[in-house]
Amino acid sequence: MPEMPEVEIVRRGLMSQIQGRKITNVEIRYQNLITGDVSQFIDMVTGSVIEDIGRRAKFLLIHLDNGFTIISHLRMEGKYRVSSDPSMIDKHSHAIFTLDNGQKLIYNDVRKFGRMQLWRTSDLIDNRSIAKLGPEPLSTEFTFDNLKSRILRHRRDIKTVLLDQSVMSGLGNIYVDEVLWNALIHPETKANHLSDEDIKNILKYSNEEMKMGIAEGGSTVRSYLDSTGHAGHMQDFLHVYGKEGTPCSRCGNNIEKIKVGGRGTHFCPHCQVVK
DNA sequence: GTTGATGTTGGATG
DNA sequence: GCATCCAACATCAA
Incomplete structure (x- = not known):
C-alpha cells in the first residue's frame, strides 16, 4: 500500500486517535512481525504512553514516554485501525494494542510483509533502516x-x-x-x-x-x-x-x-x- | 489448477 | 561499493 503520502495520512489519523493514550496490553499474533525479541517488545511497550507519532519517509515512528520508539513499516499492505469493534480483528490482525480508553489499535497485514521494531528514541539515527534514507520531498535537505x-x-x-x-x-x-x-x-x-x-x-x-x-x-x-x-x-x-x-x-x-x-x-x- | 502480478525492503550473490 | 535477483506472503485475475 503505502508510499510517503499514505504513511503521512496514517500518521495524522493516529495522532488524533491515539496520542496521549496508555497502552495497557499488547498481543503479537505473528511473531515475525517484530524484528528483535518479541517478549522484550511486549514488556517495553505495555504500560507506556504514546507521546507523539512521527514519520521518516515511509517509516512511522511511534514515540513512547519510556524513551523508546516503535519503528513501524507497513510495506505493501500493512494497515492500522483504531476501533472498539471486535469484528475489526480477523486472521490478518497480527498485533493488537489495547488502549486505556477501551479502544484497540489493530495492525492488519494480509501479506505479512510489514515490520515493527523497538528502538531507543535518542538513537534513532543509528538505526540501519533510518540511517541510510536519502532526503525526502518537502524537506529542507531536498535541494x-x-x-x-x-x-x-x-x-x-x-x-x-x-x-x-x-x-x-x-x-x-x-x-x-x-x-x-x-x-x-x-x-x-x-x-x-x-x-x-x-x-x-x-x-x-x-x-x-x-x-x-x-x-x-x-x-x-x-x-x-x-x-x-x-x-x-x-x-x-x-x-x-x-x-x-x-x-x-x-x-x-x-x-x-x-x-x-x-x-x-x-x-x-x-x-x-x-x- | 497454474501462473504471474501486486503502493516494499533487505539480504545474498556476482 | 554497485547492480541484480530473490525472498518474505496472500489474494486476485488471466
Whole structure:
C-alpha cells in the first residue's frame, strides 16, 4: 500500500486517535512481525504512553514516554485501525494494542510483509533502516544540488534509482511513474544521462505529487485505507499508473506498461523518450 | 489448477 | 561499493 503520502495520512489519523493514550496490553499474533525479541517488545511497550507519532519517509515512528520508539513499516499492505469493534480483528490482525480508553489499535497485514521494531528514541539515527534514507520531498535537505549529486552517481535506469530509498526517499511505484510522466523523462533513461533541467523537474514534481497525495488523502488503488477506514482520492488524479491502453491526457497516445527493474512501469511513449 | 502480478525492503550473490 | 535477483506472503485475475 503505502508510499510517503499514505504513511503521512496514517500518521495524522493516529495522532488524533491515539496520542496521549496508555497502552495497557499488547498481543503479537505473528511473531515475525517484530524484528528483535518479541517478549522484550511486549514488556517495553505495555504500560507506556504514546507521546507523539512521527514519520521518516515511509517509516512511522511511534514515540513512547519510556524513551523508546516503535519503528513501524507497513510495506505493501500493512494497515492500522483504531476501533472498539471486535469484528475489526480477523486472521490478518497480527498485533493488537489495547488502549486505556477501551479502544484497540489493530495492525492488519494480509501479506505479512510489514515490520515493527523497538528502538531507543535518542538513537534513532543509528538505526540501519533510518540511517541510510536519502532526503525526502518537502524537506529542507531536498535541494537541487543534493539531489543532482545523488542521482548522477548511478548508471541504472532513473526509475530504479528513484525507487532506491537511499538516493531519495518517499517515492514508491505509483508516484515515481507519475513524477517521470510529469517530468517528461522515460523511466529507462540512465540516471547519469539526466540534464539539470531533468533534475529540476524531478525535484519539482516529487514535491508536487507528495503534496497533492497528502491533500487527497493518499492513493487507494488496491487496498489502502487510513486508520479510520477511509480510502484516499489521489487515484482519481493519476496520469499513468494503471492507465495502460488509455490515451495520455497530454498527447493522446496510448499509455504503455513495461517492466523496469522488475517493477510494473507505466509511461507515455510519445511524451517520455529516452535521450 | 497454474501462473504471474501486486503502493516494499533487505539480504545474498556476482 | 554497485547492480541484480530473490525472498518474505496472500489474494486476485488471466
